[in-house]
Amino acid sequence: MFRDVTFGQYYPSNSFVHKMDARVKLLLCILFMVGIFFVTSFVGFLWVTLFLALAIGFSKVPLKSILKSVKGIVVLLVLTALLNVFFTKTGNLLVDWWIFQIYDDGLIYAGKMFLRLVYLVVGSSLLTLTTTPVDLTHGMESLLKPLRIIKFPAHELALIMSLTLSFIPSLIEETDRIIRAQKARGADFDTGGLVQRAKAFVPILIPLLVSGFRRAEELANAMNSRCYEGSTHRTKMRVQKLGWRDAVGISVVVVVFSAIFVVHATKGAWSNLVPWLYF
Amino acid sequence: MDIIQLTNVSHYYKTYDEEGNSSKVVGVENVSLSIKQGQFVALVGHNGCGKSTLAKLLNGLLLPDTGKVEVFGMDTADRSKIFEIRKNVGMVFQNPDNQMVESIVEDDVAFGPENLGIPQAEIVERVQTALQQVGMADFAKRTAHKLSGGQKQRIAIAGALAIRPNVLVLDESTAMLDPLGRKEVLGVAKQLNQSGMTVVLITHFMEEVLDADLVVVMNEGHVAKTGTPMEIFNDEQLLAEVGLQAPRAVQLAKKLHKAGWDVDSNCTDATQLGGKVCQLLRKN
Known part of the structure; x- marks a missing residue:
């Protein structure tokens, strides 16, 4: 049911506007x-x-x-x-x-x-x-960078956004999988009143939440293993040139x-x- | 030279039952192990035997409750050295989707060097080299989640390599892959080992330990046996005890040998064994 969800609405091309910063x-x-x-x-x-x-x-x-x-x-x-x-x-x-x-x-x-x-x-x-959503978050990060003076967490905010973006496809896949697994066990999402249908989604939400936490922990481990320590003395590979x-x-x-x-x-x-x- | 040294290491987890009472569960208990520069070490055992706990102890993600873990002489319990330790011990985990920080391949590989504060030009060079090392240089600009499992895991390895570690720990990095993906990842691991990298491979596929210099068999948090692959495969009592099986080719070679065939009982290579059997059949 979630197969055709695409995130963002980026239209790939090589045009003048696409190439702008x-x-x-x-x-x-x-x-x-x-x-x-x-x-x-x-x-x-x-x-x-x-x-x-x-x-x-x-x-x-x-x-x-x-x-x-x-x-x-x-x-x-x-x-x-x-x-x-x-x-x-x-x-x-x-x-x-x-x-x-x-x-x-x-x-x-x-x-x-x-x-x-x-x-x-x-x-x-x-x-x-x-x-692209990735470019947008990077752009936002560097625009907000001057606000670091007032302790505004520009890098952290951008990281949260880009992590969210990169996890959306796998979470959609996961939801799809859980729905199919629950259907295979006889769960019924398509009949009954509003309350009943809402209740039917509890067995989807709970496993999704649990797996979300598990993913978050694994990601934290992976980030720690790659020496992440917040924005302190961090450099960037992407140079944004006008x-x-x-x-x-x-x-x-x-x-x-x-x-x-x-x-x-x-x-x-x-x-x-x-x-x-x-x- | 011993680069990683574990001395009487124990780590316990706390679990809570429904009434909220906590109890201790053994992660690993009383493990001593030393890993030498350039070695290919395989850690094997069934699920829940403590091999992943052991992996996380190697770069300070977990700290020992008792005992000591030393990496290049640095104690992982010393928090001031933790980044130095993690720079030396790269780690790749089981689920490739859960270790991608950025959605574009090259951005993800650059995450580690960016954290270290390396100058921009060098990051670019490191990312390129790392992607070449895992054979994914052509995928630099691609979106990571659209790649196959084996490719994603190779990207994850590149992400670890870009930090230029001395040791690469693969924590069940092949467990979620199809046979082809497993082959890809294992191939990269072996190739890295040949170029001097110390590799610690954690797995429950016995086929993957064939080329290891040292096999460590774990069972219920303890080290059940360490030895060469052949020593482990020949110890049938141990394998039965810990619930593991020697690779199929090894098993077959042993059975044929027992049945009186002129086959080397230490044969590990399926193709070689097949050739030998064909030869023998033709002779008769």
């Missing part, structure tokens, strides 16, 4: 997510759309896999859009029927919120689609979002001159 991609992704909240006009969204189209084009990730991640939040999207449509009470009244009133401002807000959420998901899934791709990526994002920030910051001064910019 994980740290840079992480930072740019954060910048993107913050920046998208400063976009308040449809012209701004056009900018962002162009930027995303460019990024997706250079990542060689098929649009289908990106839309797949948008599918995950469809319910949220519909809900926020509906709330915006029905609860905004400013602007011109368009529809007045029974208890529902729809104003034109509501439609505009709903449209912008919809775009914002979709672009948030598209932007962040572009990061996970083009970066290349020209990172420079290009950073420049593009910075230009796009500087424009957005400038437009946002000067709203009062320019809105009379070029009103279409703020639609």
